[in-house]
Amino acid sequence: MPPDAGRGSGKIKIIIVDDIPEARENLKKLLAFEPDIEVVGTASTGREGLALAKELLPNIVLMDINMPDMDGITATRELRRLIPTAGVVMMSVQGEAEYIRRAMAAGAKDFLTKPPPAEELYATIRSVAEMMEEVRPVMSSGMMSMTDLSPAKNKGLGSGRTTHLIAVYSPQGGVGKTTIAANVATELMKDGTKVLLIDGNVQFGDVGIFLNLKPQSTILDLLNEVQDLDMDLVDSVLTTHDSGLRVLLPPQRPEEAELVDPTKVKVLVEKLYGAFDFIVIDLSTKLDGMALEIFDIAERIILVMNPTLPSAIHTLTVLSLMEELGYPENKVQIVLNKVTPELERAKVALAVGAIEAKMKRKALGVIPMDERKVLFAVNRGTSIVAKERAASPAKELIALADALRASVSTESGEMESVTPEPSKPSGSLIGRFLNNSKK
Numbered sequence: 103m104p105p106d107a108g109r110g111s112g113k114i115k116i117i118i119v120d121d122i123p124e125a126r127e128n129l130k131k132l133l134a135f136e137p138d139i140e141v142v143g144t145a146s147t148g149r150e151g152l153a154l155a156k157e158l159l160p161n162i163v164l165m166d167i168n169m170p171d172m173d174g175i176t177a178t179r180e181l182r183r184l185i186p187t188a189g190v191v192m193m194s195v196q197g198e199a200e201y202i203r204r205a206m207a208a209g210a211k212d213f214l215t216k217p218p219p220a221e222e223l224y225a226t227i228r229s230v231a232e233m234m235e236e237v238r239p240v241m242s243s244g245m246m247s248m249t250d251l252s253p254a255k256n257k258g259l260g261s262g263r264t265t266h267l268i269a270v271y272s273p274q275g276g277v278g279k280t281t282i283a284a285n286v287a288t289e290l291m292k293d294g295t296k297v298l299l300i301d302g303n304v305q306f307g308d309v310g311i312f313l314n315l316k317p318q319s320t321i322l323d324l325l326n327e328v329q330d331l332d333m334d335l336v337d338s339v340l341t342t343h344d345s346g347l348r349v350l351l352p353p354q355r356p357e358e359a360e361l362v363d364p365t366k367v368k369v370l371v372e373k374l375y376g377a378f379d380f381i382v383i384d385l386s387t388k389l390d391g392m393a394l395e396i397f398d399i400a401e402r403i404i405l406v407m408n409p410t411l412p413s414a415i416h417t418l419t420v421l422s423l424m425e426e427l428g429y430p431e432n433k434v435q436i437v438l439n440k441v442t443p444e445l446e447r448a449k450v451a452l453a454v455g456a457i458e459a460k461m462k463r464k465a466l467g468v469i470p471m472d473e474r475k476v477l478f479a480v481n482r483g484t485s486i487v488a489k490e491r492a493a494s495p496a497k498e499l500i501a502l503a504d505a506l507r508a509s510v511s512t513e514s515g516e517m518e519s520v521t522p523e524p525s526k527p528s529g530s531l532i533g534r535f536l537n538n539s540k541k
Contacts, residue, residue, distance in 0.1 A: 119151035148172030182209035283384035289503035303386035305359035314483020364391035467502030
């Protein structure tokens, strides 16, 4: 990034990208009244906007969502890759949740319904500019672009290890996501493998509770110093479990979650490349800025689900989003947790084969239900894989960790995708779900 990419003039530099001339002029007139805001250029298509942004390096891009040549969603994704220090505020006459979701998934920092009230426009621009200003020095002083985020290229603060970033996510609570993340991270520590587990649920994280950890420091201690981070500071903040697993825990109070900037978290994770062989992030159920930032740079996204209809429907929605984001199929893997064969046979729970057929992918892991062993481990602050390794569900969790390691260790990084034959549908709600085509 050029050295003059910041706000050298003291003003917030704005580019307006909209295919309607009247809309561009109206926005320019509104912004002309603000002494700290300067419109440095306008464009009528997404492609023109990208070219102008590369030339003028704005702080903020006001981007219309529907345009000819290249729409705002596509342009935002490309702008995020080329100029990560520019914050995009998406605009549309349609304020439906679907438009907002697509805009945020593409990397927009905020969303305005057109025509925006003047005060809302000013406040949004200043808020996004402040957010981007906090991370601009880090991104401008040597952070790699998103095109350089392959594991082999990232060195970060570490000693040159090849780092594999694994995101563990579910859109639904109670599916056992933290159990999967903690046990997989523990099992990955084989043969000198260095593993870091990050609790990405910054408001109500459970990793510390599951592992009986009482931290003196949290992720906020690293985010506050992310511009001048070094491994001595990192080591002093990380907590070490009895198993040897290094853990980065969330803020201790829920209200402190507001202090966690998702963009800074991404920068922090990138800086930790090379220090660990695996970084496993246990995300919250929110499909928010934190999740989207981590999804982009993760080598694997593990979607944890249960064999229930709500879990399957929510997982399909997330898979659809992953397709919109253009992620390769092997990047996103599903794990079926709390599987009970007896309930399958009684047709109370969805069958594993039917779920795999609907998801159009083979599950990377199928973990049987055993609440007694899970509660036993949680109440003692240990992992399930630490005891009875030849018995379920420990052996399936071990197999999952081995499969994950193998999938990222192959030369191509790809796993074979298997689409099982669908089960015969019934007239029930579950049957209709299985029989309906994917959205």
